[in-house]
Amino acid sequence: MQSFTEENYLKIIYHLSVISNPVQTNSIAERIQTKAASVTDMIKKLSDKELVNYVKYQGVTLTEKGKLAAINIVRRHRLWEVFLVEKLNFKWDQVHEVAEELEHIKSTLLVERLDEFLEFPKVDPHGDPIPDQYGNFADLSFVKLSKLKTNEKGTITGVSEHSSPFLKHLEKLGLTLGKRIEVSEIIDFDGSVELLIEDRKINISKEVAKHILISK
Amino acid sequence: MQSFTEENYLKIIYHLSVISNPVQTNSIAERIQTKAASVTDMIKKLSDKELVNYVKYQGVTLTEKGKLAAINIVRRHRLWEVFLVEKLNFKWDQVHEVAEELEHIKSTLLVERLDEFLEFPKVDPHGDPIPDQYGNFADLSFVKLSKLKTNEKGTITGVSEHSSPFLKHLEKLGLTLGKRIEVSEIIDFDGSVELLIEDRKINISKEVAKHILISK
C-alpha cells in the first residue's frame, strides 16, 4: 500500500510518461510543486518498492506494478470528478482540487460502488477516459480542433487543459462537451479559428483551439 | 486549518468530553491507538493553536474554537456515512472506516452540496444526530433499551456502539433503526431482555440492550 505522497508521485509520473519516457527529475519537481532533491529522494523510495525503474541521471519509468497503481489513482480521480459534476452539481472547473483529495481514499468497495452508482461512466467531465478496474481504457479517438480544416465538422468530446480559467472561458463561449461545431474559417493572420456552433459564429485563438478535442 | 492528525485528536477529545471533562491523556491514547507521550506532544500543539485548554497532569477541554472544529468533523463523518448507506448501499457496519478517511476532505462546497444531495439528513445510519453547518444538533431524546420496564414499547432510533460485530448481530436479529419493539419480559437471572418485534419473540443480553437506543 502506498502513502498519499507516493500515490501523487506515481500519478504525476504516469501523466508525464505520455509526453516523455523516461521522465526527468525536474519535470516531476515542477508538476508536484517541490524541489529536484526531494524528487530524487522519493524516486529512490519508489524504486526500492519496485514501482519505478530508476537509472541515475536518466530518469524514471513506471514498472508494471507502478503503472497499475497509477492507473488506479487516475480511475478514482476521474470517477470522483463525475460524481461531483453529475451528483453534486459542481462546475467542470471546480472538480479538480477536490478530486485530488478524494482519489486517495483507500477502499476498493467504495470505488466499485461509486462506479456502479454513476452507472459505469466511460469518460470524466473533461472527456478523459476512465479506466475500468483492471486498468483498461476505452480507446477514444480525438483530433485537436486546431487540426481541422475549413468546413470540417465534429463534436467536442474533450479538453487537454484543465485549468479553471480555460474551462470557464470555454463555458462562457458555450464550448462544452457534446456540442457540435463546424470550422467556418481559419484566419491566416493569427491562426485563430472561426466556428459555427448552434447557429452562432464565434472566434477562438489558436491556443484555445489546440486544447479542444474533437471526434467526428 | 488543521492537519489530518490534529483533526483526529479534536474529534476524539470531543467524543470523550461527553463521558469525562476534562479528558485524560491516557483515554485519548487508548482511543487513538498511540502512546501517552505522543498524546502529550499533540495536546501541547493543539493548546498553542488555542484549540484546547490544557493544564498539566489534569487533562484537556476543547476551546470554543476547538469544539466548532470538532463538530465540523463529526458533521462530515456522519454525512458521508449517510451517503455510503443511502447511495452506495453499504451496510451500517461497513461505513465507519471509510468515513474516517472521507471526513478529512477539506472543501466547504463539497460538504454543503453533499448535505443538499442527501436532502439534509438529521441523523446518520446509527441514529446519531448530524449537526448543521453552524454546529447545532437537533435534540433527540433517547432511552437505553435496558432501562425499559416490562410491557413498555418504543422505536429503535439509535445505537451507542458502532463496532461491526455488534451491528451485524443486531442486523441478524432484525433490530434495525425504525423498528417498533415491546419489552415482553426481563429475565431476573441474567438481566437479559425478551422482546416482541414484528410478532416474533427474541431474547437479547443485557449488554446488547444497553447499546440500543429507544424513543417512544
Added chain:
DNA sequence: ATTATTTTTTAGATTTGTCTAAATTAAAAA
C-alpha cells in the same frame, strides 16, 4: 576537446508525528 551550462544527486538540516525510557506528579493504600 575544452569550457560553460544545465540537470541531477548527495550531504546534512528541518518539520511532523511518533516512540522508549526515565523522571515527575498525582492519587490510592497502608
Added chain:
DNA sequence: TTTTTAATTTAGACAAATCTAAAAAATAAT
C-alpha cells in the same frame, strides 16, 4: 503521613517527506 501505585510528562531518538547548499554528472556551446 508516609509509602506504593498509577498517570503524565520530559528528554532524546526515529521515520517520512521536505529543504538548502554544495558536489557530480550530463549536455550544450565554443
